[in-house]
Amino acid sequence: MIITCSKEHGIGVIQVSHALTAATVDSFREQLLNWQSAEPAVKNYVIDLKQVDFMDSAGLGTLIAALKRISEQGGDMKIACLQKKPRMVFEITRAYKVFEICDTVDEALKMFK
């Protein structure tokens, strides 16, 4: 699991590759926390799931935990480029009620303005 973190207009864009499952969530969480520690000024985040082709309940739980942590710090988190298969997991777990989901990263960035 490799995540690519960048900053656009003061918003953290986290690009996730591969599946977000029980096997990869620890690595995701660790890399995200490291980047957050290095960039304390960043409050808002966009999670780009364009390359994520599968997600299970552990992956979803990690995203919810990240959203909770970011919200507690006064920020917000949006999901972008959700693919068909992970979208089905979002649908059955009602996660679409928890997250704001955008079709593209640009759309998500615009929503912060």
Place this chain on the structure above:
Amino acid sequence: MKAVFYTAEALLWAEKLGETPWPLLPVANRPLLDYWLETCAELGISRVQVILGEGAEQVEEFAGTGDRWGLEIQYSFARASEQPLDYLRATSDRWTDGLFFIGGAFFLRRRQAYKSAGLKTMEACLHGNSDQPHFLYGKNGSEVKTLLDGNPGSKRGLEQAHIHPYVIDDIPAYFDLNMKMVAGEFSRYLTAGFSNTKGSSVGYNVMTPPSAHLRSPLIIGNDCRFGIMSTIGPKAVVADHVIVDSRTTLTNCLILQDTYIGRNLEIENKIVSGNRLISAIDGTAIKIDDSWLVARNRPDMRTEDLVRYIILWFLALALALVQVVPFCILYPLVWVTRIGAYRREVFHDPRTGFVTLPIFQKLKNRKSVVYRLFRAATLDRFPWLLLALRGRLFVCGHPPMRHPADDEVIKQLSQYYPAVFSYADYSRDSDRLVDSLWYAHIRSLFEDVKILIKSLLYRFFRGGSK
């Protein structure tokens, strides 16, 4: 008249739905093949030939000799290079008394005006293209020959008998057919003994707690369990052996047999088949290896159970050997200081009916290092481990059910494995009934080892403080 069902063709869309061969895919909880055979019985056809492909054993096991429908069924395999029409032409001398042919996933969808008498007076007709017909019907040899030569027969086709020729060529079509059936059409296919009161059909041995909502129209198969505050319907087709956990909503969906649906989920416009989740809109399918969401229930596991039992017995022996010395030292201390003691309670037993088991109870509510050590090392379960070694308890399984407190739970368990360790040892908010049903279906060596390790660790870190 003879009937021929050509099931040798592989259908890619059906493979997404799991291991069930496509002729046995359920339409409103009845296999497609069942409808075909029922139609044969209505037409007065007595001899049926089923041309088999993949899943031949299952198809043959389902239809058998055809006695159930009053038919005589013969089976054969298709030649690799032979198309159904080639076969029918090559054997045209066999159809002198007429032919009723279905090739592929084809459903005779009855319209409201349908009457079985209409089928018998139907003119010769053909559906599908002339190379690969889905349906062909001729009352005598010359009619069949004309159709096989490429003449489509009656222009109205099956519609003359108020039957819609429904070709199931993808997942959305299959889903749509099931939704049409649950919306009310299934009553057109009911045979004696069935009832469609208030647009609902509920099978045998279906357990619903008072807080579960069943909203018609819906179709529920046999041996299903619904968790508390679950909502089933409207427009839900639930097949046999399905467990739906608490607070889950099923609407406009199709749940195929042997499926477990996890807690607090929302299934809408989806087909769930075991651990496969399929979109009813575009047929996108995913296989989820996450038993908290959806999973497959496993029906028969006798050999696995035996292997599991033997390996777990040796693990219990190792654990008992580790515990014997600490138990002999600590239990006298616990007993002498009157902090805790065993007392006997009556539990259900799968073989003898009832059994008394020693239950360790804290007598005084005061902090004690000895008590904490005793609990943290799981020494309170040492007598149960000895019972497991004697074959009176399982090592991992269901929590032993008290009599009479758990009588209602026991009634709902078809398989009961009273054990030393269970989910309840490390999951405090677990629902006793749903967890027990879940364990009975998912049980495996891996699951048992997981329960054992988690229980020991939980008790080591948390048990001592209780």
